[in-house]
Amino acid sequence: LLKLQPDISWANYGGDGGELIAATVTLGLPHPPGYPTYVWLGKLFSLLPLLPIARLFHLFSALLAAASAATVTATMGNGNMRTALLAGLLVATAPLVWGQAVIAEVYTLNLLVVSLWLYWWWRRPQASGWLGFWAGLSLTTHLTSLLLVPLTFWRVPRAQWGRLGGAILLGLTPYLTVPWLGRPGSLISWGEPQTISGFASLISGRLYQHQVLALPPAEWLLRLGAWWPILLAHGILLGWFLLPWVWRQTPPENRPPILALSLAGLAYLGYAFLYDSADAIVFALPAIPLLSIPLTTVWQRWPRAAWMLPLLAVTLNFSYPPIKGQSVEPNNLRAVTVPILDKLPADTLVTTPGDPTIFTLWYFQLAEKQRPDLIIVDQNLFGFDWYRARLQRHYPELRGLGVNDWPAFLAANETERAVCAIALASDQPLFCPNLSDVAP
Template sequence: MDGRNPDTLGDFPNRVGTERVKRTIALGAAFLALAVYLVTLSPGVVEGDPGEFQFVPYILGIPHPPGYPLYCLLGWVWSHLFPLGGVAFRMNLFSAIWGAAAVGVLALLGLEAIGTKWWPAVVGALAFAFSRTFWSQSTVAEVYTLNAFLVAAFLWAVLKGLDLTVLALIAGLGLAHHRSFLFFIPGAVAFYIVKGKWPRGSLLAALALFLAPLLLYLIIPLRAPSLPYLKVQLSPDDTLILYGNSLKDFVDFILAKRFGGLVNWEAVGVERAVEALRWLREEFGWGGVALGIIGLTGLILRRRWEILALTGLGFASQVAFNLAYFIGDIRFLYVPAYLVFAFWIACGAREFADRLGGKAFILLLLPIALLIQNFQALTQASRAPVAERWTRILSLPLPEGAILLSNDRDELTPLYYYQLVEKKRPDLVPLYPLIVPELSDIGLVLDRALSSGRPVFTIKPMEGLEVAYEVQEWNGLWRVEGKVSGEGLTPLNLKVSDSLILAGYKLREKGKGVEVVLYWKVLSPLGEDLHSYVHLLGAAGERVAGSDHRPGGVFYPSSLWKPGQVLEDVHWLEGELAFPLRLRAGLYRWPSLEPFGQAVEFEARP
């Protein structure tokens, strides 16, 4: 690139000094990251997957597929041996420690590969430490920091030339923790092919050390029978089985088959790729992205094909899979790819160091800028209200055996924590869509809950449920009394389509207007979210007044309505109205305004 012999330049000679100096630099980066993570650490109970990973390791339980047995086993040891704070705090701290360790090993990786000066490696390591997504996962109980540590350790061990048995053990531990580790094994194989030299060590011993950690998955069938939350008894005749503990259940679980339908290679397109690039820019800023590209280019021009194979194949594989994986928290799965890109940032910083000398020291401003930019957003003190909310809920005089329900499983993970760790209100039953596959939406969950005979409460207002269920506010929760029956309606039975009829109506005079309550009856699934309307007609059939909205709102739109169900759809017409009213009612698609079926007309009286 600058006229020097590329082969000589490509040796990346290490002038940092002794291994002790390298370790000191790496520890410095790790402790700096840990200090920041501690300041921004979540103080206690949180929602979502982090909430799950706060209680599951402590009871040596089973989280969502594929089970993360290494994390759970290490978390069990940590949460029982570490003496300070509550279990939730300990597991948040557990993530922070692994996050800092990943930063330290990434610094070692940089020093090993490009160790002409110490600070380019530190630029890359701290850029990763203070990137938005990785930092966020280092302040709550999550699996991604341990995964990043294992990926970084594997890349470093390959580059360091460690024995095959060591590489095999790290790879086995990686796969016993997170399946995405698999993306980095082909890169290691390619590294040795390019170098033309295989690592030393016994192949048989390496195979044994690779397979041994995978035996940790046996924790799942061994622990399943003793975990009460895996069987939910709604009534003497109705039990939900979350994990069946057969061989097929075990294989399906560790392969995470329940998420298999979320992989769609045909849906990968430009929009998805642009989104991934936007996220990369948000992680490192335009300066960091440019520096990473320069580092990647430098590796190419220096002909460091083995390093390109080691890092590039894993990066490309992870990104390609993520583009096709349509899961809600997909951004977190980019963490290993961001780790590799941070390594390339270190390579880019080295390019500037070689050309500008001490002036390039200014590149240390990159991680400082990321630290300042993300600090406020990633301070986790705001998570304290989660504990306050659930302390209030659990202090209410809820009936024995009541069902607490939400449309979002993430909102209920704190309840599991308080039940299984702090032994509070173990009689309460959390329910949510997809707790088992057949309960795929909130309507199916509510119907199953009501049929159990238990008292049923939603933990938040769920606008739209009132079209199908009798819902009353209760001490800040909402009690579901039963299903809408349509009792007392004036019958019509007018056909709107083959799948829907207008069963009847009610009129309720209120102040300067009237409520028009339509009762739709579903004959077959509608399969789409519709808007409904009521028009008041004049003598000549013209529209005089009207009302339209989306019946069922966000939480129970028409796409969830079930055959045989009667839905109560309330409209408001304002003005001095003379009875009988001549009304037209119907439904349409939004935003196209295309009619659904046919409109119906009728006269209405109170």
């Protein structure tokens, strides 16, 4: 808790945080697949009186991560209590988990639901109703949970598959609220979730499917080099290199579930590695609890050495700059953004070059209600028909929204109002070509 990011931040691949907070407090619909479970739970949590609201959501992430570690502890709690505590501590102190626990993101909620699924999968697979429910709910927190569906059916006798399928559908019910969250009046919404095709497109994450398993082979070595410090840290802490030894030491009757969890964890790692996005490493987060179960049984053979692992993890966390409380550039988003917003003329048309700038501005305007008079339009989103249609409904005074022609749109509106471009990651974050009295 002492290491929470104190304010809105892009640290630890947290550029989506501003959009998630703004969409949640306004009950809107964030980027695909919409994350309805996060929105509803986050909305309840946002009612607590803590400011700035960004820090409140960082606290939300921290509590979810702590609950995940507690759930993993309970999963191993039917055996040696030291082993159970070790499993939970290894999850809680893993650098990748801690990095997501101090910012506003969806990944710690997904981690918690996956950990709950793991509890029922490992300890009570005969309770197919609960197992199916958590499997379905996990899909509403992140689509990578599709990797768990085969394991869910494999663990349950075929005679119970009907009940299991019904429970999975029950867990998916938060998706039924997506059309309402994306209603025409929503201040943040993606796609056209009121139509069948739009709904299917959004919850399937079609917008990002071109990035799945799409990392060019020429970049594999570059990614491995960039990820190596984090992979090495987690490999040392969880002992993933001991998987073959785990297999040999496991009684034959326990080998199938051990192998299944190991393969699922490695599948998460492979999916993350081949996903063509700079923040793809966070997709590997669920691999940590999945692999902690089989590997904790190894470390209990060396109890004194095992208890050094959480201490080593904490040391690694405090040596990792973003987790020490430092943010990525810009170093202080509030110090950069608020003065820019304050100097803009009334009713300015503000253009942005894509996320995370648009997400940060949504946070200040919608979550903190700063400068509600500004009209914020994103150049990347402008290419989507649904986005221009939504702009037309919210701002009927805007011109040039009928077609995807960005220069024509700017030209059509610059005679009616000031037009300024904000790019928070740029050396010149503010550019107002027709306003000489607004300094960059």
